[in-house]
Amino acid sequence: MTDAPSGERSLARSSALMAAGTVVSRVLGFGRAALLSGALGIGLAADTFQVANTLPNQFYLLLAGGVLNAVLVPQITKAASHDDGGHAFVNRLLTLSLALLVGATVVVTLAAPLLVRIFATREWNSDALGLAVAFAFICLPQVFFYGLYTLFGQVLNARGQFAAYMWAPALANLVAIGGLLWFKLAHPERVEVGDWTPGMIWILAGTATLGVAVQAAALWLPLRASGFRYRPVWGFRGVGLRSASTVAGWTFAAVALSQAGYIVTSQVMTRATHLLDVRDEGGAGLAAYGYAFLLFMLPHSLITVSLVTALFTRLSQAAHRGDSAAVVADLGSGLRMPAVLLVPGTVAMVVLGTQVARVAFFDNTPDESAAIGRVMVAMMLGLVPFGWLYLIQRVFYAYEDARTPFRLQVVVTVVATAANLVAATVDPIHTGIVVGLGQTLSNLAAALLGFVLLRRRLGSLRLHPSIRSYVRLGLASLAAGALTWLGVRLMESAGIDGRSWTGAFTEVVVGGGVFVVLALGLAHAMRVQEVALLLDPVVRRLRRRPS
Structure with a gap:
C-alpha cells in the first residue's frame, strides 16, 4: 500500500514530461500546418499534397506502426525476466x-x-494526379523513418524513459517549418496545380521527409545513454515470438481495416474538393479535414495519449501478473484523470471552435478557417469516446489480446464508412461535417462495446466513480458553455468581429478564460474529486498570500 503514492507521483511525472514534449511538438505542428495551409489553401493543390504526405502515415501504420505498438511493450516487459x-x-x-x-x-x-x-477521387485530372504522384515518390520513404522512430521510442518507453520519444517530433516540425518558410519566401503566391516545378515539389516534400528522418535519428543518443546496444540477431524461435506474431497478426488486421475505411474517407473528401473546384466555391475537402483532425488530436495527444502511454507499462505488468484488481484500478484512473480537461474541452471547442480555427490558421481566409472549424467541431463531439476507446484498446493489448481491438475496429470502420457514404450524397459544402459526425458516432459505438467486453473479462469495472465525475463535469461544462456563448454574442454586439484574426483571438482569450473559470469552479463546487486535486493547491497558495 505504501508504494501507491510513489507510483502515482511517478506516473504524474512521466505524464508531465510527455505532455510538455507534446505541447511543444503540437504548437510547432500547428505552426507547420498553418504555414502549409496558408501556402496551399484548402483547395485542389492542397489535396494533392495531403494525399501524398498522408500515404506514409497510413502505410506505416498498416505495415509496422500498429504491430510495433501492440507488440513491443508487452513483449519487452516480459523479456526483462530473461537471464x-x-x-x-x-x-x-x-x-x-x-x-x-x-x-x-x-x-x-x-x-x-x-x-x-x-x-484520390477518380475525377482528378492528369495535372492533379501527376502532382500527387510526384509528391508521393518523395514522401513515401518516410515509412522507414517513422518505423525507426517507433522502434527506438518503444524500447525507451519500456525502459521507463518517456521524454525523448515525445520530444523528438518537435525536431521534425522544425525542419518542415524551415522548408515551408523557404517555400513561402520563394513562392509567396499560391501555385495552381498545373504550375508546379520540380524545385517547388522537392522543397515542400523533401523537407517533410527530412524532418521525419531527423525525428528518428534524435532517439539514437538517448537509447545508447540508457545502456541499450543494438546488435543484429537473426532467428526468432524459442523466445516467445509465436505469441507476439499472434498479437501482431490481429493488430495488422485491425490497422488494415482502419486504413481501408480511410480510403473511403479520402475518396469522399477529395471528391468534395473536386466538386467545389468545378463550382468555383471554397469549402472543406481532404486538406481541410486533415487540418481539422490536427485540432481534434491536440487534446487527445496532450492529455489521453500522454497518460495512457505512461500507464501502459503498468497495465502490462499487472496483466502479466494476473492482477485484475490493479488493471481495473488503472482503468479507472485512465478514465477519470483525462476527463477533468477533456469534458470541458469538448464543450469549449463546440462554443469557440470556428474562432479557434481562425486563430490557428491565421494565414487563411475567414471562409477557409470557418470550413476547417466546422469539421473540427463535428469531430470534437466524439473527443471523450475516442479517448475511452484508446484506453480500452490498450487494456486488451496489455493482455496481448489484439483480437478484441480488431472487433472494435470493425465497429468503428462500419459505422464511419456508412456515414462517409451518406456524406458523399449531400451537398459537398457539408460533406466534411457529415464525415466528422460519422467519426464521432463510430468511436462512441465501439467504446460502449469495449466496456461490455472488458466487463466480461475483468468482472466489475467499478465505473460508478467515473460516471459520477463525468456527469458532474458535463453539467458544469454545459452551464459554463451556455454563459460563455452569451458572453461571445455580447462581445460581437459590442463590435468584436469574430471573422477577423484579432476578433477571433479576443473571443478565444476572453471567452475561453471565462469558460475555464466557470467550468472548473462549478465542477469544484459539485465536488468533482479530480478537479479538487487540480485546484486545491492553487487555492491554498492564494489563501496564504498576505492581504
Whole structure:
C-alpha cells in the first residue's frame, strides 16, 4: 500500500514530461500546418499534397506502426525476466522489424502511382494526379523513418524513459517549418496545380521527409545513454515470438481495416474538393479535414495519449501478473484523470471552435478557417469516446489480446464508412461535417462495446466513480458553455468581429478564460474529486498570500 503514492507521483511525472514534449511538438505542428495551409489553401493543390504526405502515415501504420505498438511493450516487459535482461530478445525483435520496414518502404514507394489512384477521387485530372504522384515518390520513404522512430521510442518507453520519444517530433516540425518558410519566401503566391516545378515539389516534400528522418535519428543518443546496444540477431524461435506474431497478426488486421475505411474517407473528401473546384466555391475537402483532425488530436495527444502511454507499462505488468484488481484500478484512473480537461474541452471547442480555427490558421481566409472549424467541431463531439476507446484498446493489448481491438475496429470502420457514404450524397459544402459526425458516432459505438467486453473479462469495472465525475463535469461544462456563448454574442454586439484574426483571438482569450473559470469552479463546487486535486493547491497558495 505504501508504494501507491510513489507510483502515482511517478506516473504524474512521466505524464508531465510527455505532455510538455507534446505541447511543444503540437504548437510547432500547428505552426507547420498553418504555414502549409496558408501556402496551399484548402483547395485542389492542397489535396494533392495531403494525399501524398498522408500515404506514409497510413502505410506505416498498416505495415509496422500498429504491430510495433501492440507488440513491443508487452513483449519487452516480459523479456526483462530473461537471464540477459531481455537484450537478446529485443535485438531479435528489432532485427525482424527493421527488415520488415526496409522491405515495406521499397514496395510502397515503387507503388506510389497506384496508391495515389486508390486514395484520390477518380475525377482528378492528369495535372492533379501527376502532382500527387510526384509528391508521393518523395514522401513515401518516410515509412522507414517513422518505423525507426517507433522502434527506438518503444524500447525507451519500456525502459521507463518517456521524454525523448515525445520530444523528438518537435525536431521534425522544425525542419518542415524551415522548408515551408523557404517555400513561402520563394513562392509567396499560391501555385495552381498545373504550375508546379520540380524545385517547388522537392522543397515542400523533401523537407517533410527530412524532418521525419531527423525525428528518428534524435532517439539514437538517448537509447545508447540508457545502456541499450543494438546488435543484429537473426532467428526468432524459442523466445516467445509465436505469441507476439499472434498479437501482431490481429493488430495488422485491425490497422488494415482502419486504413481501408480511410480510403473511403479520402475518396469522399477529395471528391468534395473536386466538386467545389468545378463550382468555383471554397469549402472543406481532404486538406481541410486533415487540418481539422490536427485540432481534434491536440487534446487527445496532450492529455489521453500522454497518460495512457505512461500507464501502459503498468497495465502490462499487472496483466502479466494476473492482477485484475490493479488493471481495473488503472482503468479507472485512465478514465477519470483525462476527463477533468477533456469534458470541458469538448464543450469549449463546440462554443469557440470556428474562432479557434481562425486563430490557428491565421494565414487563411475567414471562409477557409470557418470550413476547417466546422469539421473540427463535428469531430470534437466524439473527443471523450475516442479517448475511452484508446484506453480500452490498450487494456486488451496489455493482455496481448489484439483480437478484441480488431472487433472494435470493425465497429468503428462500419459505422464511419456508412456515414462517409451518406456524406458523399449531400451537398459537398457539408460533406466534411457529415464525415466528422460519422467519426464521432463510430468511436462512441465501439467504446460502449469495449466496456461490455472488458466487463466480461475483468468482472466489475467499478465505473460508478467515473460516471459520477463525468456527469458532474458535463453539467458544469454545459452551464459554463451556455454563459460563455452569451458572453461571445455580447462581445460581437459590442463590435468584436469574430471573422477577423484579432476578433477571433479576443473571443478565444476572453471567452475561453471565462469558460475555464466557470467550468472548473462549478465542477469544484459539485465536488468533482479530480478537479479538487487540480485546484486545491492553487487555492491554498492564494489563501496564504498576505492581504
